[in-house]
Amino acid sequence: MKQVTLTINGKSVKTSPRSTILIAARSAGFRIPTLCYHPRLASVGSCRVCVVEIQGRGNLAASCVTPVADGMVVRTDSERVVAARRLVVELLLAGGEHNCSLCAASGDCELQNLAYELGIEKLDFPVEAPGYPRDTSNAMIERDLNKCVLCGRCVRACNEVQVNEVIDIGYRGARAKIVTAFDRNYGDSDCVFCGECVSVCPTGALREKAARFKGRPWEFQKTRTTCVYCGTGCQLDVNVRDGRVVKVTSDFRHGPPNYGSLCAKGRFAYDFIHHPDRLTTPLIKEDDEFREATWDEAMDLVVLGLSAIRNQEGPDAIGVLASARCTNEENYLLQKFTRACLGTNNIDHCARL
Ligand code: FES
Numbered sequence: 313m314k315q316v317t318l319t320i321n322g323k324s325v326k327t328s329p330r331s332t333i334l335i336a337a338r339s340a341g342f343r344i345p346t347l348c349y350h351p352r353l354a355s356v357g358s359c360r361v362c363v364v365e366i367q368g369r370g371n372l373a374a375s376c377v378t379p380v381a382d383g384m385v386v387r388t389d390s391e392r393v394v395a396a397r398r399l400v401v402e403l404l405l406a407g408g409e410h411n412c413s414l415c416a417a418s419g420d421c422e423l424q425n426l427a428y429e430l431g432i433e434k435l436d437f438p439v440e441a442p443g444y445p446r447d448t449s450n451a452m453i454e455r456d457l458n459k460c461v462l463c464g465r466c467v468r469a470c471n472e473v474q475v476n477e478v479i480d481i482g483y484r485g486a487r488a489k490i491v492t493a494f495d496r497n498y499g500d501s502d503c504v505f506c507g508e509c510v511s512v513c514p515t516g517a518l519r520e521k522a523a524r525f526k527g528r529p530w531e532f533q534k535t536r537t538t539c540v541y542c543g544t545g546c547q548l549d550v551n552v553r554d555g556r557v558v559k560v561t562s563d564f565r566h567g568p569p570n571y572g573s574l575c576a577k578g579r580f581a582y583d584f585i586h587h588p589d590r591l592t593t594p595l596i597k598e599d600d601e602f603r604e605a606t607w608d609e610a611m612d613l614v615v616l617g618l619s620a621i622r623n624q625e626g627p628d629a630i631g632v633l634a635s636a637r638c639t640n641e642e643n644y645l646l647q648k649f650t651r652a653c654l655g656t657n658n659i660d661h662c663a664r665l
Contacts, residue, residue: 332376332378334362337375348463350468357378358464360372394430405432409456421514450505467480520559534551535550544570550582618654
């Protein structure tokens with residue numbers, strides 16, 4: 313496809329004619345801040361944080377929705393542009409309750425980062441937070457609309473990515489807010505609690521309820537792992553503080569198969585990890601009673617049992633069932649063990665049962 317050439321901050325940039333100014337500028341190494349834009353979602357150009365100046369045009373243009381054109385001359389950091397961004401961010405801060413010191417998103421908040429980047433130390437406007445009650449009606453997601461900047465990312469994530477269509481922007485003007493059907497709380501709505509909305513929220517408006525006051529984002533150690541709930545193999549990050557799992561997140565940059573999306577179980581059902589009923593040592597049954605055993609004892613018993621069956625009845629007397637909860641690598645090893653060590657092809661997988 314023929315490329316177009318435009319000038320960004322004095323630098324000649326070649327790009328696809330399908331590109332937006334934002335994409336072209338970022339790929340040329342220029343930073344343009346954004347808020348309502350998210351790479352996984354359709355761009356709507358509603359927040360105006362990403363505005364740029366285009367030579368010959370009177371109005372500043374939202375770069376996330378403005379296509380490039382041959383010969384276009386763009387400035388991403390002029391005085392006028394920075395002043396417009398400051399005004400937008402100041403108004404957003406003044407229209408909500410952004411008490412960063414108590415907010416669970418502090419340190420992981422795009423609005424906070426924007427305020428810092430633009431050097432906004434104090435607001436020129438009186439703060440008029442809408443005073444919505446916090447929605448704590450369910451066990452998974454806590455919603456504080458006083459911190460919502462109406463970027464609409466949660467709505468698009470719910471509608472475009474998960475196609476659940478549970479939330480939308482309701483009312484008009486200063487009363488506009490994110491609503492479920494009939495403006496019910498989350499707990500009484502049709503929400504399935506996949507948490508896609510939480511994963512794209514740029515502020516503290518949507519947060520994992522169980523993680524509240526369990527630690528700051530910079531205190532978590534993130535470990536990438538594979539979800540064990542089904543065979544899809546979604547990539548997730550286990551957020552750990554002081555040896556305990558505080559929450560589960562997933563970054564869209566992880567790539568396939570889930571691109572940051574998770575189901576309700578993958579994102580929220582992790583309390584079994586520290587549940588007191590969870591087996592943490594092998595148990596061996598003796599005289600109808602289970603007793604705790606070491607792994608060496610348990611493995612010796614398994615080897616003895618399998619060897620006895622194989623020697624007396626032949627290897628085909630043994631059958632092995634693999635699990636969708638294991639990774640590909642673990643299932644590969646199990647079939648290898650079954651065929652090469654036990655000597656049978658009797659191996660199957662629970663997903664076929
Ligand atoms: Fe472009 Fe919001 S990021 S208008």
